[in-house]
Amino acid sequence: xxxxxxxxxxxxxxxxxxxxxxxxxxxxxxxxxxxxxxxxxxxxxxxxxxxxxxxxxxxxxxxxxxxxxxxxxxxxxxxxxxxxxxxxxxxxxxxxxxxxxxxxxxxxxxxxxxxxxxxxxxxxxxxxxxxxxxxxxxxxxxxxxxxxxxxxxxxxxxxxxxxxxxxxxxxxxxxxxxxxxxxxxxxxxxxxxxxxxxxxxxxxxxxxxxxxxxxxxxxxxxxxxxxxxxxxxxxxxxxxxxxxxxxxxxxxxxxxxxxxxxxxxxxxxxxxxxxxxxxxxxxxx
Amino acid sequence: xxxxxxxxxxxxxxxxxxxxxxxxxxxxxxxxxxxxxxxxxxxxxxxxxxxxxxxxxxxxxxxxxxxxxxxxxxxxxxxxxxxxxxxxxxxxxxxxxxxxxxxxxxxxxxxxxxxxxxxxxxxxxxxxxxxxxxxxxxxxxxxxxxxxxxxxxxxxxxxxxxxxxxxxxxxxxxxxxxxxxxxxxxxxxxxxxxxxxxxxxxxxxxxxxxxxxxxxxxxxxxxxxxxxxxxxxxxxxxxxxxxxxxxxxxxxxxxxxxxxxxxxxxxxxxxxxxxxxxxxxxxxxxxxxx
Numbered sequence: 001x002x003x004x005x006x007x008x009x010x011x012x013x014x015x016x017x018x019x020x021x022x023x024x025x026x027x028x029x030x031x032x033x034x035x036x037x038x039x040x041x042x043x044x045x046x047x048x049x050x051x052x053x054x055x056x057x058x059x060x061x062x063x064x065x066x067x068x069x070x071x072x073x074x075x076x077x078x079x080x081x082x083x084x085x086x087x088x089x090x091x092x093x094x095x096x097x098x099x100x101x102x103x104x105x106x107x108x109x110x111x112x113x114x115x116x117x118x119x120x121x122x123x124x125x126x127x128x129x130x131x132x133x134x135x136x137x138x139x140x141x142x143x144x145x146x147x148x149x150x151x152x153x154x155x156x157x158x159x160x161x162x163x164x165x166x167x168x169x170x171x172x173x174x175x176x177x178x179x180x181x182x183x184x185x186x187x188x189x190x191x192x193x194x195x196x197x198x199x200x201x202x203x204x205x206x207x208x209x210x211x212x213x214x215x216x217x218x219x220x221x222x223x224x225x226x227x228x229x230x231x232x233x234x235x236x237x238x239x240x241x242x243x244x245x246x247x248x249x250x251x252x253x254x255x256x257x258x259x260x261x262x263x264x265x266x267x268x269x270x271x272x273x274x275x276x277x278x279x280x281x282x283x284x285x
Numbered sequence: 286x287x288x289x290x291x292x293x294x295x296x297x298x299x300x301x302x303x304x305x306x307x308x309x310x311x312x313x314x315x316x317x318x319x320x321x322x323x324x325x326x327x328x329x330x331x332x333x334x335x336x337x338x339x340x341x342x343x344x345x346x347x348x349x350x351x352x353x354x355x356x357x358x359x360x361x362x363x364x365x366x367x368x369x370x371x372x373x374x375x376x377x378x379x380x381x382x383x384x385x386x387x388x389x390x391x392x393x394x395x396x397x398x399x400x401x402x403x404x405x406x407x408x409x410x411x412x413x414x415x416x417x418x419x420x421x422x423x424x425x426x427x428x429x430x431x432x433x434x435x436x437x438x439x440x441x442x443x444x445x446x447x448x449x450x451x452x453x454x455x456x457x458x459x460x461x462x463x464x465x466x467x468x469x470x471x472x473x474x475x476x477x478x479x480x481x482x483x484x485x486x487x488x489x490x491x492x493x494x495x496x497x498x499x500x501x502x503x504x505x506x507x508x509x510x511x512x513x514x515x516x517x518x519x520x521x522x523x524x525x526x527x528x529x530x531x532x533x534x535x536x537x538x539x540x541x542x543x544x545x546x547x548x549x550x551x552x553x554x555x556x557x558x559x560x561x562x563x564x565x566x567x568x569x570x571x572x573x574x575x
Contacts (some may be wrong), residue, residue, distance in 0.1 A: 254386025
């Protein structure tokens with residue numbers, strides 16, 4: 001029972017990060033190979049606060065999320081202002097993620113490549129579920145607001161959106177900061193759940209996993225990526241697959257999805273929509 | 286000390302250039318960053334290793350085997366993962382994600398099957414050093430540099446002097462027009478990937494001989510990618526110059542500043558270049574069009 005509980009908790013923590021990336025990739029249309037770095041910032045910032053300074057867990061968690069949002073400005077402001085080509089942007093943020101890992105490995109306070117062991121495990125399933133519900137609520141409200149609508153307009157056509165008076169730089173930056181905030185929140189929860197963090201936990205491999213969940217789940221959907229990320233964590237655990245084969249499958253899946261179904265499983269629709277459409281379709285017949 | 290750093294930097298830069306050429310070739314024709322190139326280099330190194338250890342071949346035959354094998358691999362990679370997207374005229378980002386998927390797939394496939402052990406090539410070059418104007422240079426570095434230089438020179442001649450080379454350059458300008466002029470575009474792209482793969486084979490063997498062979502060795506190619514960006518993606522002289530510049534600058538940073546900050550410096554350089562000089566030193570204008 002404990003085991004199942006911990007798998008579900010881990011899946012829910014991962015879902016928060018995927019939700020964050022989904023705002024940026026699925027709704028604003030910019031791809032990122034570096035979001036694991038924001039998870040890392042949240043994890044390290046909150047863990048250092050509770051580990052060295054005995055800050056209460058809740059405050060450390062919020063501080064970690066804000067730290068991730070602040071760090072996202074460092075990479076976001078110059079690259080988004082320059083309006084890089086979308087693939088150049090993905091590469092720039094990849095470089096940022098790798099540089100971040102090297103810095104983590106060489107700082108005194110992060111204990112270098114050995115990582116921080118023995119962080120107090122404050123995270124419990126109810127806390128994670130509350131955080132997840134909060135994240136979904138924020139994301140949903142953001143996407144329904146005029147900022148969210150501006151994000152979607154940019155994804156569909158940046159030039160047309162800009163001509164209609166949407167500020168590309170400000171909207172994209174807002175979306176990046178919010179997505180980094182959620183990733184940071186997820187990182188803080190993860191650090192206090194696993195009670196051990198290490199720089200290798202926040203590398204390109206993890207960024208690819210997050211991106212794979214968003215792409216497989218579907219662009220422009222909240223429930224799709226959440227569903228996909230849940231499957232990504234739970235299925236390999238249930239099938240008892242070695243970690244390496246899991247990554248082999250992720251890679252293969254990215255290629256296959258790009259070839260056969262670039263919009264993902266739930267592209268541009270939500271789970272409730274599916275039911276609604278079915279009902280209305282059978283009604284009209 | 287200064288001269289020694291310069292010579293070491295140049296010899297590393299030569300290998301960077303060899304790898305950067307593969308990125309530039311594919312980018313110039315298809316307009317996307319082929320991140321699977323690193324994985325092809327890694328597989329080339331494993332292939333060379335197998336030839337050297339199992340069949341006891343010399344360096345020459347190992348190089349030939351690895352070139353042919355990696356070339357075929359790169360072509361297969363294009364056929365299986367990119368050609369469908371290319372025909373559908375999918376955005377270049379989709380191609381890049383597909384390439385990233387290939388790289389993750391191949392790397393972890395090697396992990397899962399061959400394992401994460403580090404392997405060393407048999408010693409092809411004696412540990413002799415060449416004295417050169419007060420600085421020393423190992424025989425291996427010298428050979429790598431000369432091979433890199435000759436290979437890029439040969440490629441340059443091929444691209445500028447032969448019929449296929451002219452077709453490639455025409456395809457870089459305008460693929461649709463090129464196909465209207467009677468060039469078989471599929472065959473052209475096959476040749477490009479074959480060439481990129483061949484370069485990956487050479488780079489893989491030299492990387493493996495200089496360092497070791499292991500599944501994530503393809504990550505060194507991140508540096509090669511930075512080199513290609515410095516020179517301007519899609520430009521062959523750019524790849525050579527970018528590789529040499531990055532090699533020298535990196536060696537100077539690790540000698541005079543700190544060796545751990547070397548990678549941070551390289552990645553910061555990459556971001557700064559993408560922001561301020563996305564076309565690099567020799568690149569052409571690559572703005573996204575409406």
